Amino acid sequence: EPEVTQTPSHQVTQMGQEVILRCVPISNHLYFYWYRQILGQKVEFLVSFYNNEISEKSEIFDDQFSVERPDGSNFTLKIRSTKLEDSAMYFCASRALTYGYTFGSGTRLTVV
């Protein structure tokens, strides 16, 4: 069964450093997303990406965040200057024209 692949599975970074989280969505999907889940809290929407541009973003997705789909297969989330409160599981998801999302297994980001 097709799956969304995320790397790395765990990233530890120092506060103020830049991180790039990588995702390979399902190849024929059209919509791409990043969500995050702080430990013990609910899954929160960050950003959606369609037709090579951001289609919607949440208040969390401020100027420190950016997304790219550089080569038609990878989908990346960059955090420019990490803060302690950015520590969370980050999930990439993709979907076709139907409603159902396929989520990756996530990247656990720990900012120290």
Added chain:
Amino acid sequence: TQLLEQSPQFLSIQEGENLTVYCNSSSVFSSLQWYRQEPGEGPVLLVTVVTGGEVKKLKRLTFQFGDARKDSSLHITAAQPGDTGLYLCAGGSGYALNFGKGTSLLVTP
């Protein structure tokens, strides 16, 4: 932000029992999805409901979408230990999905 309230927050039952968990909102959703999440993993889609009053069955799981498309329920018949996990509902009316906090289900043998 459209809020989704899930109840109960925790549920511990014995194998063979039936259970129902609920997902409620004051907002109307164009679709509502149920996911199951294991610790340290991403949510896995169980079902999507889009029509008010719709009922979908997935083996021992029955999902219902409210007539007004503001609420949903998940009923599990004869629960098994393998049903243990976090059940999340998520509603969409645009590009974003809004998730509830989930119901954590424990089924003991």
